[in-house]
Amino acid sequence: MILFVTVRLTTEDTTARKVPVERQLKAAPETAVPARPEGVKLKAARLPPAHHAETAVPARPEGIKLKAVRLPPAHQENDDYSRLFAALPELSWSPEAVAETFAAKGSGKLHRQMLALLLDAPAKHKADLAGHVANLTPDDDYAPIAWLITNRSVSGAAMQALLEDLHDRPADLKLPVMAGILSQVDHPGATEAEHALNIYLQVSHGYPSDAWHAEVETFLATSQ
Numbered sequence: 001m002i003l004f005v006t007v008r009l010t011t012e013d014t015t016a017r018k019v020p021v022e023r024q025l026k027a028a029p030e031t032a033v034p035a036r037p038e039g040v041k042l043k044a045a046r047l048p049p050a051h052h053a054e055t056a057v058p059a060r061p062e063g064i065k066l067k068a069v070r071l072p073p074a075h076q077e078n079d080d081y082s083r084l085f086a087a088l089p090e091l092s093w094s095p096e097a098v099a100e101t102f103a104a105k106g107s108g109k110l111h112r113q114m115l116a117l118l119l120d121a122p123a124k125h126k127a128d129l130a131g132h133v134a135n136l137t138p139d140d141d142y143a144p145i146a147w148l149i150t151n152r153s154v155s156g157a158a159m160q161a162l163l164e165d166l167h168d169r170p171a172d173l174k175l176p177v178m179a180g181i182l183s184q185v186d187h188p189g190a191t192e193a194e195h196a197l198n199i200y201l202q203v204s205h206g207y208p209s210d211a212w213h214a215e216v217e218t219f220l221a222t223s224q
Contacts, residue, residue, distance in 0.1 A: 084144045089113055093121040098129070111136035115144060118154070127157035134165035142173050150180040152187065163189040167196065172220055175200060179212035 091097060091113060101113045114136055118129040137145055148154055149162050166174050166189070178193035185208050187193075194207050201219050205211040 080147060084147055085115075085119070087112075088116040088119075091116040091120065093117050093125065111138070111141065118158070123156070126154055127161060130154060130158035130161040134161055139170060139173060142169065146173065146177045146180075149177055149189065152184075155188070159188055163192065167192065171200065171223075175216045175220065176213075179216045182207050182212045183210045184208055 089109075089112060091101070098117055101110070101117065111133060114129055114132045118126055118133055121129055133145065145162055145165075149159070149166060152159070154162065166177060175197065178189075178197055181187045181189045181193040182197065182205075184190075190207055194204075197212060197216070198204055201215050203215060205215065
């Protein structure tokens with residue numbers, strides 16, 4: 001009886017191992033793919049374009065030099081600059097050109113010749129020429145100098161020479177220039193200009209401020 005039970009258990013155990021596996025393979029239900037919720041869009045993967053790949057920069061052939069592109073100064077694109085400076089004589093700066101211009105003492109236009117040389121001169125030679133321009137320029141042709149000061153087209157000692165001359169000009173010339181100075185940040189003539197306008201106008205708008213322009217216009221209109 002013990003042997004019979006052992007054989008029967010072994011047979012049932014073997015069948016139990018085989019039958020359920022086959023049934024599971026046949027009876028396994030198909031797995032359903034979950035539906036995408038409404039309103040949810042799948043974002044397509046975006047591959048980088050081919051031109052984003054690193055490309056080798058071709059070497060410059062030997063013996064070929066690249067020429068730097070020279071841009072014109074910003075003031076050359078300004079209408080006021082063209083109007084004020086277009087009539088200047090065409091002079092190129094050199095020590096000889098300065099000496100010859102002084103010696104020739106052109107017919108009442110020496111200040112314009114000096115101005116043309118000032119615009120073309122190297123920075124280290126501008127200060128002396130600015131002093132000559134300031135001393136030679138009459139009040140009725142002061143507009144180019146006013147433009148140079150307001151637009152900071154010269155700097156350093158050259159600007160200082162023009163600013164010193166500015167304070168000796170009539171009020172109708174210097175006050176608008178001073179108002180232009182005080183409308184800019186960090187203009188080298190701001191301190192003296194603000195002091196002068198405070199005395200003339202008896203008001204203070206601070207620095208920088210565009211309010212000086214209207215104040216000067218009112219003052220000049222009522223003082224004439």
